[in-house]
Amino acid sequence: MISFEALHAAPPALTAHAPMLLVVGPLIAACAAAFAPTSRTSWMISVTGSIFAAWMALALLGEVARHGAVDYFMGGFAPPLGIAFHIDAAGVLMALLISSAGVMASLYSGHALPAEVRAEKHTLTQAGFLLCQAGLLGMVSTGDAFNAFVFLEVSSIGTYALIAIGEKRDRRALPAAFNYLIMGTIGATFYVVGVGFLFAATGTLNMADMGARLATLGDSSVVQAGFAFIVVGLGIKAAMFPLHGWLPGAYSYAPSLIAIFLAATATKASIYLMARFVFDVFPDGAAFGQGFIAWVLAPLAGTAAIVCSIQAVFEKEIRRMLAFSSVAQVGFILLGLSLATVAGASAGLFYLAAHALMKMTLFMALGGLAISIGARRLDELAGVARDAPWSAAAFAIGAASLAGVPLTLGFLAKWRLVAAALEAGQIWIVAVLAIASLLTLLYIGRMIEAIFFRPAPAGAPRAREAPVGVLAPLWILAGLSLWFGIDASLPEQLANAAGQALIGGAP
Amino acid sequence: MNAGELLIFLALAVPLFAAVAIYAVGRMPDVRETLTIVACIALGIVTISIFMRVGAGDPPVWTVARPLAGLEIAFRLEPLGALFALMASLLWGVNSLFSIGYMRGKREAHQTRFYMCFALAMFAVMGIAMAANLFTLFVFYEVLTFSTYPLVTHACDARARKAGRVYLATLVGASLVLFLPGIIGVQIAAGSTAFMPGGLLDGKVSEGVGNALLLLLVFGSAKAALMPLHGWLPSAMVAPAPVSALLHAVAVVKAGVFVILKVSAYIFGPDLISALPAATWLLWVAAGSIIVASLVAMTKDDLKSRLAWSTVGQLAYVTSAALLPAATGLLAGGLHMLVHAFAKITLFMCAGAIYVATGASKVSEMRGLGRSMPIVFSCFLVGALCVIGLPPFAGMWSKFLLLNAAFGTKEWVTAAAMIVSSLLGLIYLAPVALMALLQPVGDGSPRAFIRPDGAPGPVVAAVMVTAAACVVLFVLADAVVAYLAPMTGRVR
Numbered sequence: 001m002i003s004f005e006a007l008h009a010a011p012p013a014l015t016a017h018a019p020m021l022l023v024v025g026p027l028i029a030a031c032a033a034a035f036a037p038t039s040r041t042s043w044m045i046s047v048t049g050s051i052f053a054a055w056m057a058l059a060l061l062g063e064v065a066r067h068g069a070v071d072y073f074m075g076g077f078a079p080p081l082g083i084a085f086h087i088d089a090a091g092v093l094m095a096l097l098i099s100s101a102g103v104m105a106s107l108y109s110g111h112a113l114p115a116e117v118r119a120e121k122h123t124l125t126q127a128g129f130l131l132c133q134a135g136l137l138g139m140v141s142t143g144d145a146f147n148a149f150v151f152l153e154v155s156s157i158g159t160y161a162l163i164a165i166g167e168k169r170d171r172r173a174l175p176a177a178f179n180y181l182i183m184g185t186i187g188a189t190f191y192v193v194g195v196g197f198l199f200a201a202t203g204t205l206n207m208a209d210m211g212a213r214l215a216t217l218g219d220s221s222v223v224q225a226g227f228a229f230i231v232v233g234l235g236i237k238a239a240m241f242p243l244h245g246w247l248p249g250a251y252s253y254a255p256s257l258i259a260i261f262l263a264a265t266a267t268k269a270s271i272y273l274m275a276r277f278v279f280d281v282f283p284d285g286a287a288f289g290q291g292f293i294a295w296v297l298a299p300l301a302g303t304a305a306i307v308c309s310i311q312a313v314f315e316k317e318i319r320r321m322l323a324f325s326s327v328a329q330v331g332f333i334l335l336g337l338s339l340a341t342v343a344g345a346s347a348g349l350f351y352l353a354a355h356a357l358m359k360m361t362l363f364m365a366l367g368g369l370a371i372s373i374g375a376r377r378l379d380e381l382a383g384v385a386r387d388a389p390w391s392a393a394a395f396a397i398g399a400a401s402l403a404g405v406p407l408t409l410g411f412l413a414k415w416r417l418v419a420a421a422l423e424a425g426q427i428w429i430v431a432v433l434a435i436a437s438l439l440t441l442l443y444i445g446r447m448i449e450a451i452f453f454r455p456a457p458a459g460a461p462r463a464r465e466a467p468v469g470v471l472a473p474l475w476i477l478a479g480l481s482l483w484f485g486i487d488a489s490l491p492e493q494l495a496n497a498a499g500q501a502l503i504g505g506a507p
Numbered sequence: 508m509n510a511g512e513l514l515i516f517l518a519l520a521v522p523l524f525a526a527v528a529i530y531a532v533g534r535m536p537d538v539r540e541t542l543t544i545v546a547c548i549a550l551g552i553v554t555i556s557i558f559m560r561v562g563a564g565d566p567p568v569w570t571v572a573r574p575l576a577g578l579e580i581a582f583r584l585e586p587l588g589a590l591f592a593l594m595a596s597l598l599w600g601v602n603s604l605f606s607i608g609y610m611r612g613k614r615e616a617h618q619t620r621f622y623m624c625f626a627l628a629m630f631a632v633m634g635i636a637m638a639a640n641l642f643t644l645f646v647f648y649e650v651l652t653f654s655t656y657p658l659v660t661h662a663c664d665a666r667a668r669k670a671g672r673v674y675l676a677t678l679v680g681a682s683l684v685l686f687l688p689g690i691i692g693v694q695i696a697a698g699s700t701a702f703m704p705g706g707l708l709d710g711k712v713s714e715g716v717g718n719a720l721l722l723l724l725v726f727g728s729a730k731a732a733l734m735p736l737h738g739w740l741p742s743a744m745v746a747p748a749p750v751s752a753l754l755h756a757v758a759v760v761k762a763g764v765f766v767i768l769k770v771s772a773y774i775f776g777p778d779l780i781s782a783l784p785a786a787t788w789l790l791w792v793a794a795g796s797i798i799v800a801s802l803v804a805m806t807k808d809d810l811k812s813r814l815a816w817s818t819v820g821q822l823a824y825v826t827s828a829a830l831l832p833a834a835t836g837l838l839a840g841g842l843h844m845l846v847h848a849f850a851k852i853t854l855f856m857c858a859g860a861i862y863v864a865t866g867a868s869k870v871s872e873m874r875g876l877g878r879s880m881p882i883v884f885s886c887f888l889v890g891a892l893c894v895i896g897l898p899p900f901a902g903m904w905s906k907f908l909l910l911n912a913a914f915g916t917k918e919w920v921t922a923a924a925m926i927v928s929s930l931l932g933l934i935y936l937a938p939v940a941l942m943a944l945l946q947p948v949g950d951g952s953p954r955a956f957i958r959p960d961g962a963p964g965p966v967v968a969a970v971m972v973t974a975a976a977c978v979v980l981f982v983l984a985d986a987v988v989a990y991l992a993p994m995t996g997r998v999r
Contacts, residue, residue: 406646407646412575415575415578415691418687419691419694419695422688422691422692422695430688434684434688435684437683438683441683485574487572487573487574488575489573489575492575
């Protein structure tokens with residue numbers, strides 16, 4: 001057992017305002033980066049801002065371990081009037097995940113950006129990236145339903161711009177960004193309409209308050225409509241099958257820095273917010289909530305796990321393969337959450353963290369492989385392992401983890417999911433996981449075969465090994481996948497506490 | 508790190524280090540082959556010490572890591588594992604001798620990869636033999652599958668690739684869809700997956716859950732080639748002869764039945780196995796497997812293919828032994844696993860020796876060849892009679908004990924299948940050697956030898972060693988059974 005109680009990461013003066021600083025830090029950095037004189041300066045601001053956020057998340061980890069959950073009132077105004085931040089064990093897990101993903105992605109961006117983005121847009125890219133990070137951190141730390149909408153939009157606006165910026169390398173980034181803009185706006189609108197319904201029913205926007213009032217009010221058609229709007233809205237942002245249409249394009253054509261960060265965090269924050277609503281805000285045992293989990297969430301998640309894995313098997317562009325794989329893996333996470341048990345929620349969140357780690361590794365390794373040759377299609381990557389062995393090896397580790405090879409984090413994550421499903425007596429979920437895992441093995445096999453075993457086509461451009469600035473964060477991620485595969489006590493403990501907070505405790 | 512932990516570490520580290528070193532010196536074939544032999548000897552010494560310690564009642568134990576609560580990577584030796592490790596390491600030595608002669612004799616390509624994968628496979632086998640729980644065993648079981656895949660596809664042609672796909676799909680598929688859920692099921696039912704004398708699940712599961720877990724674990728261990736998951740084994744015969752000899756007579760297939768024996772003895776325990784209807788269903792499947800495999804073997808003209816089908820049948824013997832509702836079945840199964848390994852590797856190495864010397868791979872081409880290769884064909888006869896179960900070869904004892912256990916528990920179907928298949932074995936195995944030794948060369952056209960001086964020296968030496976072992980084990984059978992006795996959970 002690791003004792004987080006003894007963790008005092010920051011001085012008390014900072015720790016007291018950590019929930020606010022967590023969000024405001026990257027926000028200020030975003031403004032600074034936008035006006036930075038050079039690309040290099042903006043990169044340094046970006047790294048600093050991300051590290052600051054991660055530092056605050058660590059400080060919060062200690063606080064949450066000591067006090068259970070941290071409530072912070074913006075400007076000292078208590079809810080229901082003031083805006084509240086509420087961070088429990090689940091929120092802290094998400095904040096740690098997002099901020100450390102931010103650190104890794106910003107470190108990586110120093111070398112990757114020049115190859116992928118026009119020079120005059122580097123500062124704006126870093127600003128957008130920090131903005132997106134601030135928004136996502138806000139989404140997982142806020143205790144206010146409307147505030148969550150604001151943060152959702154902050155992160156989304158950053159994301160739209162960042163995807164479109166990929167147009168230097170591939171013009172298809174523009175329609176992909178537009179597509180996401182439309183879908184994302186619909187999603188956010190649905191969400192805010194849902195919040196409106198709930199506000200009408202309860203007269204509050206604070207999530208804890210809302211939960212308490214709903215528990216006494218019982219459900220009505222207004223509440224049910226609100227619930228439906230919120231779930232569909234967040235479902236779009238979380239790429240919940242079949243609302244995932246925007247994701248493959250967004251992940252494929254964005255600059256690799258953005259793809260890395262989005263793959264690790266963007267859908268995850270929305271999943272978390274949805275889980276907050278489903279488990280915390282809505283009254284326990286409400287018939288429509290149960291019905292939604294059993295008859296909508298779980299079947300859709302299962303379908304996603306299988307259908308999108310099949311799509312990944314037949315895909316030709318490697319980043320689209322990984323994108324479809326992400327939708328399928330979102331299905332895995334939601335299957336865990338849909339068990340609605342502490343074990344299931346812990347397993348789902350454990351899988352969420354594990355998936356963030358391995359998808360980051362894969363996208364970053366792919367960035368490393370493709371930086372010099374700009375390859376997209378699987379057959380253009382044939383035999384690239386010969387020219388860039390370190391990137392390729394890290395890719396293989398990420399792929400092994402995704403496939404669930406024993407002694408990687410991915411295996412343990414699958415193990416926990418299956419164990420939770422068996423414990424809850426949901427045999428069909430075990431069957432779905434088994435089939436989806438086999439399909440995963442198939443598309444992973446295709447990637448590994450192309451990168452490692454197929455000879456490079458004659459006359460193809462020779463790839464160069466990625467620079468150290470890329471390899472260092474890449475191998476930290478790959479190393480973590482292996483280390484956690486042998487000793488997962490750290491993520492396990494975080495996920496267990498998070499599952500407990502999500503299912504067992506009050507919001 | 509105490510002495511026991513050190514032994515376990517060495518048993519894993521020696522083959523793993525050998526694999527790395529073989530890769531590093533790949534450009535110098537003589538150094539590479541010396542390394543392999545040195546590693547075989549070192550591993551032999553380690554496994555013998557382990558074997559002695561287990562016999563003396565001081566089994567080595569080592570808990571390496573604990574990835575999740577209740578999930579351990581740990582090793583603990585018990586008699587069956589010690590025997591399996593010893594058998595595999597000794598036969599690796601003999602087989603390496605054979606490989607060197609065969610691969611050089613045939614001037615095969617990619618020899619470094621070949622020896623490296625062999626060492627990796629032995630690393631996996633050691634892990635399987637020493638695993639203290641199903642989770643650790645599963646990890647090494649998968650390593651074994653992947654490390655042997657390049658060996659199956661060694662020829663790199665379309666046929667080899669197809670066989671490789673079948674190999675991976677069957678073994679990985681079964682282990683993910685059946686074996687792993689079975690292991691997780693055990694974890695949930697018992698809170699652990701550790702191998703316990705007397706049975707981990709005994710008294711902890713209902714009949715329905717027990718049935719389901721037994722079916723998942725037995726079919727999930729597809730390396731045991733129980734029908735209908737046997738197809739990968741005959742198709743894997745496209746591999747070079749040394750691969751077929753060590754992997755598909757010893758390491759891979761025996762790992763499969765080893766898993767079933769371990770599961771039966773230490774996860775379910777003899778009492779629970781006797782009480783579960785699924786054990787009886789599986790006995791019928793195994794009996795069918797024995798008969799069908801023997802019948803198919805009779806129709807095969809290709810010698811290695813015939814041997815592969817014979818292996819499918821013999822593996823089902825061990826599976827039956829593990830599932831008989833009597834603890835003595837486990838001992839018979841353990842002995843049969845050992846004896847059949849020696850006999851079958853002899854047969855495969857003979858097939859390789861014949862092929863490398865004459866290019867003949869079909870039974871019908873071998874008529875009269877024994878006149879020129881008397882030693883190899885005599886050894887083949889020894890191996891064949893040992894598999895069939897005639898004295899003075901060790902196979903007699905294991906069949907005797909098996910039949911004894913089957914009759915003793917009134918499992919008439921199993922007993923009948925074993926008797927019939929032994930008779931069929933007499934028809935499809937013995938005549939191969941007899942025709943070659945006794946009959947004159949057919950059709951008046953003596954076959955042109957590829958190598959006029961017969962098989963290379965190391966090949967013949969290897970064949971003679973294992974054939975001799977078939978006789979020696981005839982004398983040692985009782986000692987082996989006594990050594991295995993603690994695994995029934997009844998003694999001590």
